[in-house]
Amino acid sequence: MSTINKHGLLIIREIEPLLPGNVSNIKDRIVSGIYRQAEDISAQAVRTESSYQASLETKLDGILTSRWLGFPIMLFLLTLVLWITITGANYPSQLLASGLFWIEKQLLNLFVTSGAPSWLTGVLILGMYRSLAWVVSVMLPPMAIFFPLFTLLEDLGYLPRVAFNMDNLFRRAGAHGKQCLTMCMGFGCNAAGVTSCRIIDSPRERLIAILTNTFSICNGRFPTLISLATIFMGTLVARAFSSTLATLAVVAIIMMGILTTLLVSYLLSRTLLQGVPSFFVLELPPFRKPQLGQILIRSLLDRTLFVLWRAVVIAAPAGALTWILANSFVADTSIFALIAGWLDPLGQLMGMDGIILIAFLLGLPANEIFLPILIMGYLSAGSMLELDSLNALRTLLLDHGWTWITALCVMLFSLLHFPCGTTLYTIFKETRSARWTIMAALIPLALGILVTLIVNQGARIINCFSAGFSG
Amino acid sequence: MVIPNSLSLIDIPVGDSARVVNILTIGANRRRLLDLGLVPGSRVEVIRRSPAGNPTAYLIKGTLIALRNEDARQILVDTN
Amino acid sequence: MIKTASLPVHGQEATKNFVIALAGNPNVGKSTVFNRLTGLKQHTGNWPGKTVTRAEGTFFHRNRHYTLVDLPGTYSLHASSTDEQVARDFICFARPDLTLVVCDATCLERNLNLVLQILEITDRVVLCVNLMDEAKRKGFRVDIDMLTHKLGIPVVGTAARSGRGLSRLKNVLDDMVAGKIVTTPQQVVYDPELETSINEIAKRLTPYLPDWINSRWAALRLLERDYSVLDHITDNKNKNYSPRILKKEVALCLQ
Structure with missing residues (x-):
């Protein structure tokens, strides 16, 4: 109850004797009174001409x-949306990349001819500009395809049906029915997903939804997953099917994310955030013909450009920092290599290596710069490199001891690690609590370390066995 | 309190409709249900259940609204 | 051009910004109406102190400048959720020049629940019955004239997706702002016992209330033991609150 000031108390004192005793009865009578009138008016103003x-x-x-088709259709649509995004983004991404790297060459020439100091050229062009160019060319096309498709499904009225189908799972996990919608939103961008948790009224359930949103693979992580899936899974089949198999591998990771969301929600609602699921009403609005123009404008302005702008703002300083770390030397080793060396033992335990871990750490500002930092680390070239093909990337990774176990562990850790800086900042803004923001980072990180440890050790044991058999 | 011979909304099979008699929910949630149009005397049609059987979608005053079964159990109805 | 903004109150009509609150149930095409009226002149933020998104947009019509504030979509204004509280507080305490309620022609009865609640708060209301095309397709015929007559406020039928009826809506909004339309809003009549309590409490409340708060509405909230309303009322530093009443209160307090 809100605190009532002096005047309010006085009024209450005067009115109190006039108030009848049974409050819930009065509330019922008020609502009934309004509905009676509404019914009366609508009966006179609306004529039903034919039964619908x-x-x-x-x-x-x-x-x-439906019982049998509900879930398969959902899975099919998810795969379809991702497939369109992956296939459709390919060409524009290449086009953007070549355009932006052509500009880089011109800028580099300009800096060299104008006699700018090499550290300045390094920080501005090889650090900032390159990471910006990478983020724009890798992020923009998939987002410009994914967000309109997502908005289309939203506009059609399909998302409430998804929530209707999946609610039972969320109910059992002790979560709110609308968490399904915020989870879907997270596939676009976790920061947007966290903001959308506002639709959940109960603070307990909103917190659960916020803390688990990072388990929705976001657009920033899709490129990494897609590249690795194509390199290590796609080569198993003929070229024509490689993008399909890559899509399926990504879908598998997404499904794992959904399972993790349910599991963590379940655990949270029985430990830190105990309570019963709150009352939940879901309106299933009629399907409506989508307004294509509005969808394009809204999804491009409100979502794509919004998310891209945030990524750009964060990627620029991160790029500069990476360049500085890779080009500052202690004795003969760069700081980058030094840190990678420290992290290596832990990385090996988790099926990865020090450079992969440092790429995840430096990728904190924006997940999409993970891959460029990784490549830079391996090449030790001191600046981010755009390899001209996935084949070159494959060779590079294999040269550094990657196996399918490494790829699997990286994909799993990409799903299960701390949310990106923007998302963490958004979580802090929404919860106004440093404690919950830290929890939002620690829960997935702890899970990620645990899962990669188990997978790596398990895979080693299996490898030993099979080696034993064949040997 | 046990009310003899009382049906609740979840007892109504899909495709049938019933009239709201009373709501057992209390507090703010009672108000939410009333605001949805579940006032005593109003007609509710059971439209479909979700794949897992919970929640269920009801047609309430022209709008399709899904309620979890444990909430619908608190809504007493008769089939007249 | 000569600026008139610095002129005293009477000259401000032309440069004044008129605030319109946009209310309605969820899924009635409220955001379509919002987008259609404001185009791209929109910006979003938060409601002060709340994690509820607030969208605002502006438009010009017949030389008047309007700000349209998109309230959260709600079934009711009983403040049982943050959304409802935000919507109610804006309509009641932020005193918009107008409240535009969007409702769904295919389920009018449910929507009228909200309309009637808003009419208890303010008489500066325009009703937009949206989705007229969908209603027709589904075999409903909505009698706009009958609604206007029954509710005592201007009612406009629209199909916002195709843009039909929106220019008429803008004209009606403008006529309301210009004072060309006088409304006689329909009040809900409750059961006799409740009516007696409402009238008695409203009578006692009137001296404490600024004249822009409907005492009948305030009485209903007190009947529901919703005291947050009082807090708002007394928080408002209104000029109508005479020192004499204050003295009387202090005297009451000392008794």
């Missing part, structure tokens, strides 16, 4: 939420 029965829409609804 089992139309196409109702049949469609029946199929989308």
Whole structure:
């Protein structure tokens, strides 16, 4: 109850004797009174000319939420959206990359001819500009495809059906039914997903939704997953199917993320955030013809450019920092290599190495710069390199001792590690609590270390066995 | 309190409709249910259950609204 | 051009910014109406102290400048959720020049629940019955004239997705702001026992309330034991609050 000031108390004192005793009865009578009037007016103003029965829409609804087809359709649509995003983003990404790196060459020439000091050229062009160019060319095309597709499904009215289908799982996990919607939003961008948790009224359940949002693979992590999936899974089949298999591998990681979301929600609602699921009402609005123009404008302005701008703002300083670390030397070793050396033992235990871990750490500002930092680390070239093909990347990774176990562990750790800086900042803004923000980083990180440890050790044992058999 | 011979909304099979008699929920949630149009006397049609059987979608005053079964259990109805 | 903004109150009509609150149930096309009216002149932020997104947009019509504030979509204004509280507080205490309620022609009864609640707060209301095309397709015929007559406020039928009815809506909004339309809003009549309590409490409340707060509405909130309303009322430093009443209160307190 809010604190009532002096005037308010006085009024209450005067009014109190007039208030009848049974409050809940009065509330009922007030609502009933309003509805009676509403019914009365609408009865006079609305004429039903024909009964509206089992139309196409109702049949469609029946199929989308049916016992047997509900889940397969959801899985199919998810795969389809990702496949369109992955396939469609390929060419524009290359085009953007070549354009932006052509500009880089011109800028580099300009700096050299104008006699700028090499450290300045390094920080500005090889650090800042390169990471910006990478983020824009890698992020923009998939987002410009993914967000409109997502908004299209939203506009059609499909998302409430997804929530309707999946609610039972969330209910059992002690979470709010709408968490399904915030989870979907997280696939676009975790920061946007965290903000969307506002639709959940109960503070306990909103916190659960916020803390688990990072388990939705976001657009910043898709490129990493897609590249690694294509390199290590795609080569198993013919070239024509490689992007399909890569898509399926990414879908598998997404499904694992959803399972983790449910599991962590379950654990949280029985430990730190105990309580019963709060009352939940889900409106299933009629399907409506989407407004394509509005979808494009809204998703490009409100989502794509918004997310891209944030990434750009963060990637520029991160790029500069990376360049400085890689080009500052203590004795003969760069600081970058030094830190990588410290982290290496831990990385080896988790099926990875020191450079991979440092790439995850430096990727804190924005997940999309993970891969460029990794490449830079391996090449030790002191600046981010755009390899001209995935084949070159494959050779580079194999040269540094990567196996399918390494790729799997990196993909798992990409799913299960701390959220990006923007998301953490958003979590802090939404929860206004440093404690929960730290928890939001620690929970997935602890899980990630645990899972990669188990997978790595397990895979080694299996490898030993199979080696024993074949030997 | 046990009310003899009382049906709740979850007892109504899909495709049938019933009239709201009373709501057992108390507090703010009672108000939310009332605000949705579940006032005594109003008609509710059971439209479909989700794949897992919970929640269930009801047609309430022209709008399709899903309620979890444990919440719907608190809504007493008769089939007249 | 000569600036008129520095002129005293009477000259401000032309440069004044009119604030319109946009209310409605969820999924009635409220954001479509919002987008159609304001185009790209929008910006979003937060409601002060709340984690609820606040969208605002502006538009010009017949030489008047309007700010449209998109309230969260709610079924009711009983303040049982943050969304409802935000919507109610804005309509009641922020005193917008107008409240535009968007409702769904295919389920009018549910939507009228909200409309009637808003009419208890303010009489400066325009009703936009949206999705008229969908209603027609589903076999409903909504009698706009009958609604206007029954509710005592201007009612405009629209199909916002195709833009139909929106220019008429803008004209009606403008006529309301210009004072060309006088509303006689329909009040909900409760059961006789409740009516007696409402009237008695409203009578006692009136001297404490600024004249822009409907005492009948305030009485209803007190009947529900919703005291947060009082807090708002007394927090408002209104000029109508005479020292004489204050003295009387202090005297009451000392008794």
